[in-house]
Amino acid sequence: MTIDTSSCGRVCLLTRHAKAPAIAPALAAIGQTLETIDRFDTDTLGTFSGEIERQGSMRDAALSKAKLACDLGGSRYGLGSEGAFGGDPFLGVSGWGRELLVWWDAEAGYAVEGFVQGPETNWRTAEVVDLNAARHFLAEVGLPGHGVIVGRPGEPWFDKTCDDADTVLVRVREGLAAGPVMLQTDMRAHRNPTRLAMIARAASALASRLSTPCPACAAPGFGPAEAIAGAPCEACGMPTRVPRAERWCCPRCAHRDERPLALQATADSCDRCNP
Ligand SMILES: [Zn+2]
Numbered sequence: 089m090t091i092d093t094s095s096c097g098r099v100c101l102l103t104r105h106a107k108a109p110a111i112a113p114a115l116a117a118i119g120q121t122l123e124t125i126d127r128f129d130t131d132t133l134g135t136f137s138g139e140i141e142r143q144g145s146m147r148d149a150a151l152s153k154a155k156l157a158c159d160l161g162g163s164r165y166g167l168g169s170e171g172a173f174g175g176d177p178f179l180g181v182s183g184w185g186r187e188l189l190v191w192w193d194a195e196a197g198y199a200v201e202g203f204v205q206g207p208e209t210n211w212r213t214a215e216v217v218d219l220n221a222a223r224h225f226l227a228e229v230g231l232p233g234h235g236v237i238v239g240r241p242g243e244p245w246f247d248k249t250c251d252d253a254d255t256v257l258v259r260v261r262e263g264l265a266a267g268p269v270m271l272q273t274d275m276r277a278h279r280n281p282t283r284l285a286m287i288a289r290a291a292s293a294l295a296s297r298l299s300t301p302c303p304a305c306a307a308p309g310f311g312p313a314e315a316i317a318g319a320p321c322e323a324c325g326m327p328t329r330v331p332r333a334e335r336w337c338c339p340r341c342a343h344r345d346e347r348p349l350a351l352q353a354t355a356d357s358c359d360r361c362n363p
């Protein structure tokens with residue numbers, strides 16, 4: 089690999105899904121210029137609609153993309169973006185999004201991550217049995233403005249290009265002749281402004297991490313890695329499962345330190361007062 093060290097602030101990102109406008113501003117604020125490489129089809133590494141399974145974890149996938157971006161762009165820094173969607177972690181009934189950005193320094197050989205999650209997603213799937221159910225689904229997921237995918241890969245009515253209700257309903261009618269039809273929100277960033285907004289939040293999280301140097305080696309990326317339980321109960325003073333501190337880690341040299349949170353736990357969260 090040839091690394092271009094003349095422009096140290098250049099970060100390459102592989103995407104054909106127009107993610108750059110959501111990511112570039114946060115990186116620009118810390119002096120990094122995002123460059124999009126669109127000659128590589130990231131859909132070959134996995135699709136949300138199931139034609140191609142993503143290999144490995146979300147982190148593995150984002151890191152591979154970041155390394156590939158360095159290779160293809162001849163840059164020291166690369167960025168990989170991965171999203172994951174499903175039911176919320178509490179009851180599983182409403183949508184939940186996770187967005188990860190992995191920044192890779194090919195020269196120093198380490199990665200820094202920006203991660204956010206939350207209910208701010210239009211992710212939804214439905215098996216519709218008539219056109220009314222389809223219309224109801226489209227109204228709920230924000231079409232037009234957001235894309236919808238009709239059918240499953242391999243079905244003749246499978247279509248990832250629909251962006252207005254009429255086109256969707258033509259496809260749905262075609263599929264209904266054979267039985268219930270699968271509808272799902274299109275989670276590709278260029279067809280999902282709600283997802284783009286969450287990617288922008290991940291970019292801010294990444295930028296804030298990158299602007300924090302490690303106190304030991306000065307590499308960018310020092311930040312919280314895990315919570316340490318043991319905040320004292322306000323009533324009895326015993327340690328609880330509520331965090332008392334955060335452990336901060338350097339992704340490059342593995343230096344770590346503890347940052348107290350100065351929290352008191354309520355008696356409700358104390359195993360002794362509220363067993
Ligand atoms: Zn360090």
Ligand SMILES: [Zn+2]
Pocket residue numbers: 321322323324325326355358359360361362
């Ligand atoms: Zn207590």
